[in-house]
Amino acid sequence: MSTITSPYLQGVFAPVDDERDDDELEVLGTLPEALDGTYVRNGPNPAYPPVGRYHVFDGDGMLHAITLRDGRASYRNRWVRSAGLEAEWEAGRALFGGLSEFQLPPQDVIDRVGMMKNTANTNVVEHGGRLLALMEAARPIQVDGRLGTLGEIDFGGRLAGSMTAHPKVDPVTGEMVFFGYSPFPPFLRLHVVDASGALVRSVDVDLLGPVMMHDFAVSATRIVLFDLPAVFDVEAMLSGGAGIRWEPERGARIGVIDRAELAALPADVTSAADITTWIDVEPFYVFHFLNAHDRVVGGIGDQIVVEGCRSPRLPITFGDDVLSEPAQPTLHRWTIDPAAGTVSDEQLDDRPGDFPRVDDRFAGLPARYGYVAATGRWGDEPIAFDSVVKHDLWNGTSEVFDYGAGSYAGEAVFAPDPTRATGSDGATGEHDAGWLLNLVTSPEGETDLVVVDAGALEEVARVRIPRRVPFGFHGNWVESSRWPA
Numbered sequence: 001m002s003t004i005t006s007p008y009l010q011g012v013f014a015p016v017d018d019e020r021d022d023d024e025l026e027v028l029g030t031l032p033e034a035l036d037g038t039y040v041r042n043g044p045n046p047a048y049p050p051v052g053r054y055h056v057f058d059g060d061g062m063l064h065a066i067t068l069r070d071g072r073a074s075y076r077n078r079w080v081r082s083a084g085l086e087a088e089w090e091a092g093r094a095l096f097g098g099l100s101e102f103q104l105p106p107q108d109v110i111d112r113v114g115m116m117k118n119t120a121n122t123n124v125v126e127h128g129g130r131l132l133a134l135m136e137a138a139r140p141i142q143v144d145g146r147l148g149t150l151g152e153i154d155f156g157g158r159l160a161g162s163m164t165a166h167p168k169v170d171p172v173t174g175e176m177v178f179f180g181y182s183p184f185p186p187f188l189r190l191h192v193v194d195a196s197g198a199l200v201r202s203v204d205v206d207l208l209g210p211v212m213m214h215d216f217a218v219s220a221t222r223i224v225l226f227d228l229p230a231v232f233d234v235e236a237m238l239s240g241g242a243g244i245r246w247e248p249e250r251g252a253r254i255g256v257i258d259r260a261e262l263a264a265l266p267a268d269v270t271s272a273a274d275i276t277t278w279i280d281v282e283p284f285y286v287f288h289f290l291n292a293h294d295r296v297v298g299g300i301g302d303q304i305v306v307e308g309c310r311s312p313r314l315p316i317t318f319g320d321d322v323l324s325e326p327a328q329p330t331l332h333r334w335t336i337d338p339a340a341g342t343v344s345d346e347q348l349d350d351r352p353g354d355f356p357r358v359d360d361r362f363a364g365l366p367a368r369y370g371y372v373a374a375t376g377r378w379g380d381e382p383i384a385f386d387s388v389v390k391h392d393l394w395n396g397t398s399e400v401f402d403y404g405a406g407s408y409a410g411e412a413v414f415a416p417d418p419t420r421a422t423g424s425d426g427a428t429g430e431h432d433a434g435w436l437l438n439l440v441t442s443p444e445g446e447t448d449l450v451v452v453d454a455g456a457l458e459e460v461a462r463v464r465i466p467r468r469v470p471f472g473f474h475g476n477w478v479e480s481s482r483w484p485a
């Protein structure tokens with residue numbers, strides 16, 4: 001039975017039904033000349049009314065790209081043409097159920113495509129010359145520089161299973177570290193891709209059981225995995241129930257893996273069990289981590305500091321269950337000492353927020369600033385941000401930039417100013433030399449790419465997108481020199 005009553009199919013979430021190319025966009029203010037590249041963002045945009053209940057994670061991925069050069073701007077959007085979406089196009093209707101109400105497509109579609117659709121709707125990342133549209137339950141889908149879909153990739157047959165939508169790229173080595181989880185054993189695999197884009201290492205990681213793991217943290221020397229009890233129940237899913245449930249009684253752990261030990265494992269070792277330190281913690285949930293860095297404590301051992309947006313429980317539901325307690329995420333800092341087996345947890349802000357970002361040149365390093373999407377109306381309606389909080393992580397202070405009353409903003413992506421120095425050691429240079437890019441939709445349904453000077457926290461320009469861009473998930477700024485042909 002088809003239904004379109006979900007709030008995630010209405011208003012700012014309503015999908016758009018065309019693919020456009022627009023040049024010479026109207027620009028209010030002045031675009032900085034140093035902004036030479038493309039902001040590209042992914043998000044769910046279902047091509048057809050859903051079969052069954054719609055979950056906000058279900059929609060077909062659509063990429064929106066705004067290219068900035070010489071103070072001018074152009075726009076392009078394209079669906080990610082997954083095999084599942086192609087089959088639906090052929091049929092002229094939706095064929096796959098979603099996370100809230102799983103339904104199998106017809107047998108001939110299962111034979112060709114599989115039981116689930118690779119929506120590729122969550123993030124879009126450039127690495128090793130490839131532009132990858134990602135969702136966490138499937139392989140990456142590579143797209144070209146015109147956002148045309150090239151197809152799923154498995155790194156030359158080396159990737160078994162799925163890839164998270166939140167890989168981490170080391171700004172010093174160029175390596176990309178990522179994991180893939182599965183409802184079936186092995187529940188988690190960890191992968192390392194070298195700077196050229198070759199997958200060079202894969203190991204299994206032992207979890208307590210199958211869980212939805214959305215993100216993780218990577219410092220210059222360590223990988224930190226959060227085994228949190230958002231538990232898969234495949235049987236319930238196949239019978240139309242919630243496939244992912246919050247089960248705090250199952251326990252929670254933080255796992256630490258030394259990247260050098262991982263690299264030194266003999267090629268025939270396929271498990272990380274001997275190099276993983278697990279520390280038990282009280283259950284909580286994190287969708288997104290801000291960053292992680294190493295802290296050397298003389299003579300006592302090395303600590304890892306991780307920041308992320310922590311909820312007391314899984315803050316969303318996947319079925320008919322309701323949240324029994326408030327679950328707004330707030331920014332926290334964990335200080336992990338693997339040798340001592342301890343974790344301390346400090347709340348850094350009491351304002352709800354999520355979609356945290358740093359200047360990715362400081363990924364894994366002690367970044368001074370973090371940017372967290374925030375809103376004064378959390379819980380009143382589906383996910384909607386209206387501001388960004390700039391945290392000075394060194395001094396414990398923060399400032400807010402407000403996108404306007406009633407606005408619908410998303411993740412604030414940091415685009416660095418390549419003309420201003422930044423030390424790659426994470427300790428020197430101008431740590432906020434760049435701009436925050438964000439797609440912001442007004443209450444009237446008009447979308448602008450808003451460019452905010454990250455240092456002064458002042459708007460310098462806004463690009464009028466000639467169409468409403470539905471609320472989406474994650475995006476990135478790709479400098480023109482790295483944008484694929």
Ligand SMILES: [Fe+2]
Pocket residue numbers: 122165166214287288473474
């Ligand atoms: Fe995410």
